[in-house]
Amino acid sequence: MRGCSATASSRRRREKALIRQCAARGAGSSVPAAIVLLLLAAAAGPAAAQQAPDGNPLRNAYFGDLHVHTNWSLDAYRNGNFEGPEVAYRFGRGEPVAGPDGGAQVQLRVPLDFMAVTDHDVWLGQIQACNDAGDPAYDTPTCRDLRQIRVSGPSRDTLSPRPAWSTLTSWRFGIPLPDICGGRGSGPQNRCIEHARHMWHEIQRNADAFYEPGRFTTFAAFEWSAMPPGAGHMHRNVIFRGGQIPEWGGSAIEMGHLPERLWEWLEAACTGDCQALSIPHNTNWSQGVAFAPRNTDGTNFTREGLERRAAAEPLVEIFQVKGSSECYAGLGTADEECNFETYHAACPPDQEPSWEQDEGCAFAADYVRNAWKSGLTVEAEYGVNPFKYGVIAATDDHSSRPGAADEPAFVTRMGSRPAPHAANPGGLAGVWAEENTREAIFDALRRRETFGTSGPRIRVRLFGGWNYPDDLHTRRDMVEEAYRSGVPMGGDLPPAGGDGPRFVVWATKDAGSANLQKVQIIKGWADGETTHEQVYDVACADGLTPDPGTRRCADNGAGVDLSDCSYSGDLGAAELATTWTDPDFDPAQRAFYYARVLENPTCRWSTHRALAAGTPIFEPSTVKERAWSSPIWYTPAGR
Incomplete structure (x- = not known):
């Protein structure tokens, strides 16, 4: 461009x-x-x-990973990751490091522009205590068994029965371990809280040490890891802009595993020069709780609570190693592209969403597109949209390897354990920012001028306005004009009238990946208390145009040779752009619009591994890598 x-x-x-x-x-x-x-x-x-x-x-595209774990996280350590934040930062900025199993060196194809190490708040500092001979917890049974992992390697038999039960129970249900913590209280006498306070300062120190303004941006961060008994994930990554950062406020354990208490803490503690974001992820594992039309504890929404939530959470992680949270075919949508990296099967129709369900199936309220639709009706009732999320993607890597999202190179997501077939390499966060600094990157995240990809460095921009010319996407001044007379993705389109909102969308391929197949705009809208959605193919590669009846591009014929994973290089486009008008616009209806960019198909990571090992290929054998923009919202005048 x-x-x-x-x-x-x-x-x-x-x-x-x-x-x-x-x-x-x-x-x-x-x-x-x-x-x-x-x-x-x-x-x-x-x-x-x-x-x-x-x-x-006019802002540049920067790529990063805001969800990364090191050996400071219990689940990473238990599964054979013994490398700390320093290795993660070195890898993220492009240095070669040893492979997750200590073998041949690995290196990112392209360094990250920004990143955050987000080790879990639960158990933060306790692994260090178990490896410190001067700590009172060093000779406890749990610590002895944790140290044995370094000798025996990660296996189901590494930990003896009692400590194994204790560590898993502590992790899963948020119960402090008496032999390490010295009691179950939450006061200063609890050694685990002291460990966490110390490590929180170390997290900030490491982030500052590796921050190189203009080249490599790092943020102090942690993962708030709510794990209600028997429930799905309610985790959030908490990212701080820099400057003033509050003292450690306690883990999800001390906050009762309720996100509402996290938002209250951020509102009370992060004041003055302090700025923070709470980014929910793995909502596809939430058991219908993530975007339910009520508070986490089942109580009704209040306007005050919704305002607090909206202020704390302008973003959601739409894709990562444990699957896509965009949408699920049959759960509130009929979109054929919603079968992408779903991980879980849909829950039975008669199964009620519950905070007490196992994490083995998917509900409609787990998915971001449904949340965007629900937000329209919640806003109509309360005057606040708590689900007004921009999007990013991430890896959720637990091997100290941020940004390692390439399909051919993927081996593990968890220490030295091989990845399960249902996993994927994860994705990347993209932002449009003036420069590569904490301030500019964070501000882009805050205003939701963001996008996510399933791994490749696809760039996508979406602008909305009322008077864009038909040929804006072809003009040299496209970006200037798009900003001047409209809003970028993440913004609110003012109710200025006209025949319908116009959107200019632009996308370019990753030079190291397949060509682009098409660009889609997905619209959601509310008709009273009923919500709807529609997928429009708006830009097709290879000279194709959307069919007026189906609103889809014809298949361009791109394919993959599964004998060697070679793919069509002569089909598809390096760049796609268009200016599009909503043909079904109703000025009285709340709506949102976002772009989705699809690549030609390529081999899935599991196919690469099967070919290398000479074993049968599992289905799905291919993927269509993609990118998602943040939405643009429309609210009728006077609403």
Whole structure:
């Protein structure tokens, strides 16, 4: 896209022109305030330039991983990961490191731009205590058995029965272990809380040590790991912008495994210069709780609680190693692309969602698209949309290998244990930001100008407006005009009228992956208390056009040779773009729109492994890698 790769001189000319336009438009300008401020700073002279030497007001795409575990997480350690945050940061910035099993060196194909180590809050610091001969817990039975893992390796028989039961019970149900913690209280006498407080400072120290503004951005973070007895995952990654960071506020154990208490803590403790995000993930494992139309404990929503939730959680992790959380065919959707990396089977129709269910099947309220639809009706009732999520993706790697999302190289997600067939390599987070710094990356996350991919570095942009010209996607000034007279993904389209909202969408392929097959826009809307959705193919590769009846592109014929995993290189497109108008727009209905970009099919990781081992190939044998944009929302006037 030439508008984003312009020379510095041409960019400065456009910046000055845009500043003049903003000044002429005055208070009625539709240019986002942040853009205006950045342009004014760029024109202000050397002092401003020193603060953001590489800042691009039209914003660059940066790729990262905000969900990574090291041997500071119990589940990673138990499964043979003995490498800490330093290795994770080195790997993330592109250095070669030893493989997860200590074998041949591995290295990212392209370094990450940003990352966060998100070790679990539960058991934080206790592994270090068990390996510190000076700690009172060192000679406890549990610590002796945990150290034995380094000798015997991870296996089901590594831990003796009592400590095995104790560690798993502590992890699964959030019960502190008396022999390590010195009691079950939550006060200062509880050694586990002291361990966690110390490690929280170490987490911040490591993030600061590896932060290189302009090259490699790191965030202090942790995973808040709510595990209600017998329930699905209610986990969140908590990411801090930098600057002021609160003292350790306790794990999910101390907060009763209720996300509402996490949001209350963030509101109370993260004040002043402190800024944080709570990002839910693996909602596809939540047993119908993640996006239920009520609080986690079953009580009714309140406006105050919804406002707190919306402020804390502007993003959701839509894809990672444990599957896709976008949608599930048959659970509120008929979309044929919703069978992508689903992991679990759908729950029986007569099974009620419950906080006490096992984590073995999927409910409609586990999926993000259904949450987006539900948010429209919740907003109509309470005046707040708690499910107004932008999207990212991540790996959830437990081997200290952030960003390792390539299908051919995938071996494990959990220490040195081979990955189960249902797993996948995970994905990457993408942001559009002015520069690669904590402030710019975090602010992009906060305003939801984000996207997620299933692994490849597909870039996607989506803008919405009322008066975009038909050919905007072909123009050199596409990005400038899209910002000037509309909103980017993650934003709210004002009810300005017109025949219907217009969207400009643009996507480019990963140079190291397959060509793009098509771009889709998915719309969701509410008609009273009833919600609907529609998938539109809007840009097709190979000269194809969407069928007016099915609204789909014809299959372009791209395929995969399963004997060697070679794929069609002469079909598909390196870049797809279009300007599209919603043909079914009703100005009285709340709605959202997001883009999904699909690659031509390639071999799934399990097929690569089967060919290498000479074993039969499992189904599915191929995947269509993809990217998802954050939505743009529309709310009728006066609603």
